[in-house]
Amino acid sequence: MTSLFLDTSSITYTIAIIKDDKIIYHQTGDSLNKLSDIILTEIDVAFKSINLDIKDIDRIYLVNGPGSFTGIRIGLTFAKIVAYSLKKELVLLSKLEMLSCLKEENKIIVPVIDARRGYVYGAIYDNKGNQLLKDQYIKLDELKVKANNYNDTIYVSEQPIEGVKSIRPNYDLISLIKRHNEVVSNIHTCKPNYLKKTEAEEKNDKKNK
């Protein structure tokens, strides 16, 4: 089986092509807010460099958030069009789980993504990918209190976050994708996992309370 792995949910994007549990292509880079300009070209380069065509893949693993709203949307739009048009399988992954899926780490892992104004997207995972606290939009201080219930925790984030001592991730992609076989049953209705409503919706909710 050949799969395309795509993460466009943060400034650092990842494109990988995996064949029978082996990574045969891996590329990460900083998109510097130009993700939409470069991502298709980078995907094209990826397939050409290993003499494959996107039609040759069986499955797409897409990191579907949380993270940059625009980034996730670009990734999911690409994935939905490919999966629909070429009849490929689509498997959606959590960025927080990806952050927690580290090489050689035997601790309780607290993945965090900055969501500004004292908030983060966070969760708590053990080293086998079991969710001890589900992915959520949460005040950093509150997450810290919850994480204090566990011994030997380690925070992981791609970008430094004020008020947290964290390590940068060293992803174990193969372990991550091996855990997941849940193919999206209806491509049309799948949505990004923002974990947060828009400000306009939040304001409306408050008004209607």
Added chain:
Amino acid sequence: MDTYILAIESSCDETSMAIVKNGCIDVATVVFSQMTTHANYGGVVPEIASRMHVESITIVLDELLTKANLKMDDITAIAVTYGPGLIGSLLIGLTAAKTLAYIYNKPLIPVHHIAGHIYANNLTKKMEFPLIALVVSGGHTELIYMKEHYSFEKIGGTLDDAVGEAYDKVARVLNLSYPGGPIIDKLAKQGQDVYNLPIPLNDDSFNFSFSGLKSAVINLKHNEEQRGNKVDTANLACSFQNRVISSLTKKTIKALKTYHVQNLIIAGGVSANIGLREAMDKICRENNINLSYPEFKYCTDNATMIGAASYYAYKLGRRADLDLKAMATCKLN
């Protein structure tokens, strides 16, 4: 050989795809409008618009191919609106178009949103040149001179609010629901032009200005209410619409005369305004001008017009690479 272009438009709050044959035949069109959602917020919320585009993107594509009864193999090229518009919204259509162009190895044609609005006219009647195009919508008010296909020379535009924007703002002040343009148009028919409002930018240029007129409406309503008088909404709508139309017709006729042009096309969302159509009909008859406006269904944002415009861009050899950028603002050329 016939050219079938699959076009995608997502610059604001409509997710639309169309297949257009030879730049003039609407083979199939799908428009997924988000208007009822945004009406809850009194206007388009960009983040919500972007979210809804992703949710509907393959639904629209599937419906299109079914409706057209065509396969991707039958498609000559992919066209897409790259700007101007809401950047987050544009990016969804653009990513979808690039992905289709990439996986099927088809040429990608970049189309300016305003070129699309202008070419909406080509779906009804083949455009004749030279022409003047008056583009009026929620985001644009422009006079464009076209010597031939796909040659755009902007000769004037709004200095502040777009005409549709002024309609929406005035509608809000008059406590009318969103979108307010069509409601003002209807009310204007019932009212009388009794309020003293200024004719906007009554000068020799080809430019427009609607923010002063909008402020005048707001002040008038405020002052009358301060004095304890009730403002007649229909009369105020009529007075406002008359000033807008008078400004648009006056500058347009002046442009036609200055450029010695006999063909006028009106395009954009506000080209659906009945008051404007009637006034333009009358003044064009008097001046022997060949006038055309799009069918109502092609006035608001749709991909059919992008497909029509792209055919002429395609014939000129215009192509984009996979690194095509979405642009919130960009010049029509």
